[in-house]
Every structure is written in C-alpha cells, then in structure tokens.
Amino acid sequence: MSEHYWLVCHTKPRCEKKFAALMAAEKFEHYLALVVSVRRYGPQTKKFNKPLFPGYVFARLPVELKSRIYQQDLLARAIIVVDEATFLRQLADVKAIVASGLQLTVMPLLTKGRRVKIVGGPLHGLEGFVDDPSNPQGIVLSVDVLRQGLHVKMPAENLRVLP
Numbered sequence: 001m002s003e004h005y006w007l008v009c010h011t012k013p014r015c016e017k018k019f020a021a022l023m024a025a026e027k028f029e030h031y032l033a034l035v036v037s038v039r040r041y042g043p044q045t046k047k048f049n050k051p052l053f054p055g056y057v058f059a060r061l062p063v064e065l066k067s068r069i070y071q072q073d074l075l076a077r078a079i080i081v082v083d084e085a086t087f088l089r090q091l092a093d094v095k096a097i098v099a100s101g102l103q104l105t106v107m108p109l110l111t112k113g114r115r116v117k118i119v120g121g122p123l124h125g126l127e128g129f130v131d132d133p134s135n136p137q138g139i140v141l142s143v144d145v146l147r148q149g150l151h152v153k154m155p156a157e158n159l160r161v162l163p
Helices: 016-025 063-070 084-100
Strands: 004-011 029-031 034-041 044-051 056-062 075-080 115-118 127-130 138-143 148-153 159-161
Touching: 004 016, 004 063, 004 084, 016 029, 016 056, 016 063, 056 063, 063 075, 127 148
Parallel strands: none
Antiparallel strands: 004 056, 004 075, 029 056, 034 044, 115 127, 115 159, 127 138, 138 148
C-alpha cells in the first residue's frame, strides 16, 4: 500500500473550484470549504457558493502521485501537513462549523506582537503591532526614534496580518 499525505494546496486566484474538480476527477480525497454568499444586484438577489478560505483546498494523495496535482496549472504551491493529527482535528471542526449553517467570518489570528497593516478606515495603510490579543481592538503604532508607541483602537476587520 502506498503512503499518503495531506497537502494544503494554495491555488492561483479564483481557481479553488476548478482544482477541487480536478481532485475529484483524480479520485483524491479533498476538501474545499464553501459557504453561501448572497449578493444584491439592483432588484435581483443572487446566491452562490464561495470558498471560506480563498485560495486554499486541502487534499490527501499518494506520495508518488503528487505531480498529478500540477497538471492543469491551477496551483501556486502545495505545502505538506506536518502535524496530521492536529490538522485532521481542525479540519473536522471546520467541516462541523460549515455544516451548521451558522454565519461565520474568517479572522486573522491576532497574537501579541503580531505585525499588522490597517486596511480600512482613516488610518488605511499604516502598520503596527497587536497590543492585546484577548481584545484585538487596539494596535500600537511605533515611533521608534522616541522609543514610544501610540495605542489606537481599531476594529479587527480593518487589520490584515503581515508576514
């Protein structure tokens, strides 16, 4: 029996569903978390499924067949899951939450000292550090030359985690 491993497949933009279809055609176990999105276009209302994690599909495949995932040029990269037990537990949690039908939002994991960029509001474009992850409503903007910082209250949805 061949060895299998899980991959976090980072797709090219707007290719998640095509990549999931390729995984199904190849009969590889995979998961693309989809949620219902409702949009209004004038008097019309449209419902469609969109990826919960844009750009990501999880796939399990035999080691020797890894090259098959690149056959349609849909991937940017594939990352091997190192801690499979934790990954599978978290994947089961995601599946349960998606299946519940409850409204959900993906939020960046904000930890103390994490560098973030403000992506909304009057301070758009500024960068700072998360001050208190238990209440990520504030970030600290550094004024290094004075060795001081300015604490600014900022809604978490206006923050994007920087690498």
